Amino acid sequence: MKQRTIYLINIAAMLGLLIVVAVTVFFPQPYEYQGSLIEPPADSYAFALTKEDGTTYRLQDQQGKVVLIFFGYANCPDVCPTTLSDFKKxxxxxxxxxxxxxxxxxxxxxERDTPQDIENYVSAFDPSFVGLSGSVEELQSVWDGYFVYRAKVESGSEAGYLMDHTARVYVIDQQGNLRLTFPFGMEADAMAADIAQLVDQN
Structure with a gap:
């Protein structure tokens, strides 16, 4: 009787394990994004800005791709180069x-960043990165569209001043929706995992 009980317990344990495996395989848990997920996805602000070569870069033309957007400046001493290094990773x-x-x-x-300046700056991290500049009037609507904060900070440095600014990465999905934001300091591998998940959804 005792051996039969042990046998039944072993069978029950094996069945339980098989059920757990089956549930995991056939009913996988939904992916948990590590960035800030925007749900439901929000319409992104569709901008058009001129690149250094004179061509126009339109966000709406990038549908079918995931687009990471960061707002910064070429004289930035810390946040911007760190973020571009993360982009490269x-x-x-x-x-x-x-x-x-x-x-x-x-x-x-x-006021300081010409299209050539920005192109040179981002190309130092990777030639495929897109750098965009323009007039204050052209850019103001883009800043407003993404609720970007920016303010001059006098520094006494050779550059004359620094800029305090929003340091989040905005992630646009393949349908052109604002889907995620990443805070400054988020690990590159965590951001890459989220981006890979969005790419796989296409």
Whole structure:
């Protein structure tokens, strides 16, 4: 009787394990984004800005790709180069998926940042990164569209002043919706995992 009880317990344990495996395989848990998920997805602000080569970069033309947008400036001493370095790490971790992702850097300091300045700045991290500048009038609607904060901070440095600004990464999905934001300091591998998930949804 005792052996029969042990046998039944073992059978029950094996069945329980099989059920757990089956549930995991056939009913996987939904992916939990590590960035700030915007649900339901919000309409992104569709901008058009001129690149250094004179061509116009339109966000709406990028549908079918995931687009990462960061607002910064070429004289930024810390946050901007750190974020662009993270972009480079993300690009590397995405591997074969990287061609389905755009990395965009938009200036918040058009008084100093010419299109050539921004292009040179982002190209130092990767030639495929898109750098965009323009006049204050052209850029103001974009800043407003993404609720970007920007303010001059006198520094006494050779640059004359620094810029205090929003340091979040905005993530646009393949349908052109604002889907995620990443806070400054989020690990590159965590951001890459979220981006890979969005790419896979296409």
């Amino acid at each position: 993300i690009q590397g971790q995405l591997a074969d998926q990287a061609d389905q992702v755009e990395f965009v850097f938009i200036t918040i300091d058009p």
